[in-house]
Amino acid sequence: MPQISFQEVTKRYQMGEVTVDALQNITLDIEPGIFVVLLGPSGSGKTTLLNLISAIDFPTSGKIRIENVDITFLNRKQRAQFRRLKIGFIFQFFNLLPTLTALENIEFALDLVGVPTANGSRIFKKKNIREVAFKWLDKVGLKDRANHFPSQLSGGEQQRVAIARALAKDPPIIVADEPTGNLDYRTGVYILSLMKELNEDAEKTFVLATHNRQISKIADLVLTMQMGQVSYFEQREPENVNNLFW
Ligand SMILES: Nc1ncnc2c1ncn2[C@@H]1O[C@H](COP(=O)(O)OP(=O)(O)OP(=O)(O)O)[C@@H](O)[C@H]1O
Numbered sequence: 001m002p003q004i005s006f007q008e009v010t011k012r013y014q015m016g017e018v019t020v021d022a023l024q025n026i027t028l029d030i031e032p033g034i035f036v037v038l039l040g041p042s043g044s045g046k047t048t049l050l051n052l053i054s055a056i057d058f059p060t061s062g063k064i065r066i067e068n069v070d071i072t073f074l075n076r077k078q079r080a081q082f083r084r085l086k087i088g089f090i091f092q093f094f095n096l097l098p099t100l101t102a103l104e105n106i107e108f109a110l111d112l113v114g115v116p117t118a119n120g121s122r123i124f125k126k127k128n129i130r131e132v133a134f135k136w137l138d139k140v141g142l143k144d145r146a147n148h149f150p151s152q153l154s155g156g157e158q159q160r161v162a163i164a165r166a167l168a169k170d171p172p173i174i175v176a177d178e179p180t181g182n183l184d185y186r187t188g189v190y191i192l193s194l195m196k197e198l199n200e201d202a203e204k205t206f207v208l209a210t211h212n213r214q215i216s217k218i219a220d221l222v223l224t225m226q227m228g229q230v231s232y233f234e235q236r237e238p239e240n241v242n243n244l245f246w
């Protein structure tokens, strides 16, 4: 059973006289535990596709099922609920809350969903949430930036806080929009290996959008996008992250 399923999905934006089909008639199935890279030029529809997977937005026509739930017609509240539990979203432009510190940004996301325990239940205690938030901040190399506000962090540091926030929630699906766009090569490779580890060891599904063809080498499935369509599906044997160069 696919975990993510699109059936003839179109997303049309109407801006006055101008109609843009950001996605045109997309049909695709993604199995659980797969590392997917969406590769395509600017404007090809990558962010739009990620927004639909995450129920941030809804399609103009077609049908979307995620983990066997039809999310096409959920209302606002149901969408938020779905997103909270199922999706870790790493935004292209970070979307950190400016009045919260790095640590508090992660804690805030965890306050809503709690932190996972070994037996699958979730705890909502402040102390446990702080511990997990700090662990993830440490994992992305920012433990000495915990009390910095986003405006006091570099672009790459903000990006890493956004990554820690999405991963800390421990969702089954992680959607990442140009997650390495602001990172230097070494930090980028480190973050990608963190993601691959979660994909391989914890069987998390990743859908990662990028312009960077090199990054597509670590995918199990590469979807090449062009003008709102998936022009090419490639299933491949993923390469080791350390073999990437850009
Ligand atoms: N809210 C919106 N209203 C109108 N048009 C939009 C909207 N969002 C996206 N579009 C249009 O849809 C198309 C696809 O946009 P999208 O953001 O999905 O591209 P992208 O592949 O993520 O590009 P980039 O690599 O630059 O981030 C673009 O032509 C864009 O102008």
Ligand SMILES: [Mg+2]
Residues within 6 Å of the ligand: 046, 047, 048, 092, 177
């Ligand atoms: Mg985009």
